[in-house]
Amino acid sequence: MAIQHFPLKLVSRRMLAPTVGHYAFVRDDGQPLDYIPGQFIQVHFQYADGTATKRSYSLATIHDHALGAGEEVEIAVSYVPGGAATALFESLAEGGTINASGPFGRFCLAPNDANRRYLLIATGTGVTPYRAMLPQLEAQIRDRGIEVVLLFGARTPEELLYGDEFRAFADRVPGFRFVPCFSRELPADPHPDVRHGYVQQFLAEFSPDGANDIAYLCGNPNMVDACFESLKEYGLPVPAIRREKYVSSK
Incomplete structure (x- = not known):
């Protein structure tokens, strides 16, 4: 290209x-x-x-x-x-x-992936690539029967970028789960999948599996590093943990 x-x-x-x-x-x-x-x-x-x-x-x-x-x-x-x-x-x-x-960039879904599940993890504008991937993910859920979990960290509900779109997609597409993690403030009437804390605190809830999962990490470098280390401990091989760090520049 x-x-x-x-x-x-x-x-x-x-x-x-x-x-x-x-x-x-x-x-x-x-x-x-x-x-x-x-x-x-x-x-x-x-x-x-x-x-x-x-x-x-x-x-x-x-x-x-x-x-x-x-x-x-x-x-x-x-x-x-x-x-x-x-x-x-x-x-x-x-x-x-x-x-x-x-x-x-190569932070893309690979056409020959044979995983059972994608763990997509993001903070801030790091969620934008996952928005672009939604049609591909929907096709893979339909054609391969995979599951997708999007763990998205924000401080407050008003900082949850594209949150309404991801929730609507999750409601429409069985197999896609949207889990917003708010570190400071929860919405007034939170969806059952809303969590209070940082994304890396909730990895254990989804039992990462080295044999079946591929993870994508995008956003704050501290989050990316913390999740990378945790996922390795759960047995994910390094090639199955795909990373992109976002650093704000003046």
Whole structure:
């Protein structure tokens, strides 16, 4: 898959949480974007002093095939106080363009996986690749009879990115379980699968199994490292624990 450089034109944006925006773009050169769910793009810009820099964003677009010309490229952007990328995105008007490259990354579902279950674990914007994977996961649940558990950590209900979408998917697709883990504040009327604490505290509840599970870890590096060590103790071989760390940059 060739890495391309291309302009992205902003179509719409909305706030997912107090400090996270959902941005929808289209390629402004009329070309398709050949990507696999789980991959990311890089956005290129300059600091105030003219120094070139870039930031990486996983594609959140729900799709089971490459994006055709004119189809929306969606990302979730965390706002960092004083951040150069935050300033870029906050000042971007609809119809404005940014420069991007990609796709990059191998944090994707493997076509030859023979597991019985996926354990998808995320914090913050680390959940965006799993949103993109939903059509693939639905097909695997249907075709292979697998189970999927999404453990998603957030501090408060208002910070649970795409939470309504994941709950609706879980309600519609038997075999998919959505387990939000809130470290600070629970919703007023919590679903039975809501947990109070950090995602790594609830791994034991799902009895990770080295013979049948493949795990994906995405988000806060401390969470990724803690879950990686725990999953190894449960017997998951290292190739069955796929990781991507998200570090906020100014």
